[in-house]
Amino acid sequence: MDDTALLKLPFIMPSQAQKHVTHNEALLRLDALVQLSVKSRALSEPPSAVAEGARYIVAAGASGLWEGRAGQVAAFQDGIWVFYEPQPGWQAVIEDEASVAIWLDGMWQITSGGNGEQVARLGIGTAPDDTNRFSAKLNNALFAAAESGEGESGDLRLVMNKEGAGNVLSLIFQSGWSARAEFGLAGSDDLIFKTSADGVSFRDALVLRAADAVVDQPNLPRFKAFTNYDNYAALDSWTTIGINNADYNDQSVFDAGTGLFTAPADGTYFLGANLLFKVNASLDARMRARFLLNDVAPVRGSTQSLTGAHVSEQTTLRIEAFASLSTGDTVALQGGFTGADGYFAADETCFWGMKIG
Structure with missing residues (x-):
């Protein structure tokens, strides 16, 4: 062996010249490691x-x-x-x-x-x-409260603090080292849940406002739209009403060009509409309305009607329905008249909806 097993200190060998070199090398190693x-x-x-x-x-x-x-x-x-x-x-x-x-x-x-x-x-x-x-780097972690029998309170609080309102205090959840969700006080004192499909672009899913505890859902699929012209409906026929202006349209779920709402995800949706009567030639027109699913069949429970004489631009028909929709399902607002033809009036004839579950 030329050196020691552990610190690798060189041995002075028999008949070795310049033994001081080997000795000094060992001292340097000892000086560095001891x-x-x-x-x-x-x-x-x-x-x-x-x-x-x-x-x-x-x-x-x-x-x-x-x-x-x-x-x-x-x-x-x-x-x-x-x-x-x-x-x-x-x-x-x-x-x-x-x-x-x-x-x-x-x-x-x-x-x-x-x-x-x-x-x-x-x-x-x-x-x-x-x-x-x-x-x-581990698979499980445990935090347990020190119990009253050990002379402690039995409570457990984890406290995290940031310097000020403009700083970030958050938990980031990753998949394959790419962020998919963030939860915390991200740049404000509001509690925010964010999600991302690519780890780069994030959208707020839920905001709990610190000032008043109001809950916001900035990207909840929802819309409210109206028609800006009088829609004529012939006698005894269903007419898709030209809902062509949106007051709001989160997640772009409503198409003002077609008047269609499209479900962006599977779930339960609440749909509503308000139809205002405008007289044509007769007050004997009987209003009716429904939501049409996928241009095929009415949403169950949505068909409603009014009978009797009406007052032009004062008589309204409101319909509401819950619908279990699949991604890509479309819903249109339809109206019609029996007894006589008529119009659904501009501005106050509206269509709205939102995902609730």
């Missing part, structure tokens, strides 16, 4: 100014003179960088963190703070870094 204390483990390349004997743990992504040395101990000795491969059980004080690390399972793992209470970085099953100073 009572190991490093300046930092956050650098991936050598510092610009360094003192003789300074030691560092090389960070991931090492470059320059430290390239390919991640995790190793780099010691500046005799004006050059000398590298030492850590062995299981080696311990090192991390000076800029006031912490102690141990080399286990191929990584430096923090075991305690320098004062036994505070740790600047902590990794559980994975290595922390400057951005994620606490990192954990």
Whole structure:
């Protein structure tokens, strides 16, 4: 054997010339590794100014003179960088963190703070870094309240704090390392739930306002629309009313060109309409209305009618219905007259709907 098994201290061999070189090399290694204390483990390349004997743990992504040395101990000795491969059980004080690390399972793992209470970085099953100073890689985590029988309250509260209203305090949920949802105080003091299909563009799904506890659903599928002209309906025929203007149209579920509402997702929807009568030649016209599903059949329970004499532009017929719709289903508003033909008046003849479940 040419050196020791653990610290790799070189032996002085029989009849070896310049034995002092071998001896001094062993002393340098001992000087670097015994009572190991490093300046930092956050650098991936050598510092610009360094003192003789300074030691560092090389960070991931090492470059320059430290390239390919991640995790190793780099010691500046005799004006050059000398590298030492850590062995299981080696311990090192991390000076800029006031912490102690141990080399286990191929990584430096923090075991305690320098004062036994505070740790600047902590990794559980994975290595922390400057951005994620606490990192954990595990399958389950448990927080349990200290119970009253242990002299404690039995309560458990997790408190997270941000500096001010304009800062962010949130939880981000990822799939394949791409964000799909964010929950928290994201840039305001309102509690916001956001979702994303691509990890880049987010939309607010739910907002709980801090000021008054009002709940907003900014992207709830919903619409309210009206017709801006009088719609004529012939006697004893169903006419699709030309609803061609939208007061609001979240998720673009209503098409003002066709007057159709299209369900953007499977679910239960609430639909409503208000139809205003406008006299044509006779007050004997009898109004009726319905919602037509997929241009085929009426939505069950939506067909309603009014009989008797009407007062022009004062008599209204309102219909409402719940509908279980599938993605892509369309709904149109239809009206008609019996007894005599007539008009559904502009502006006050409206159609609306929203997803409720």
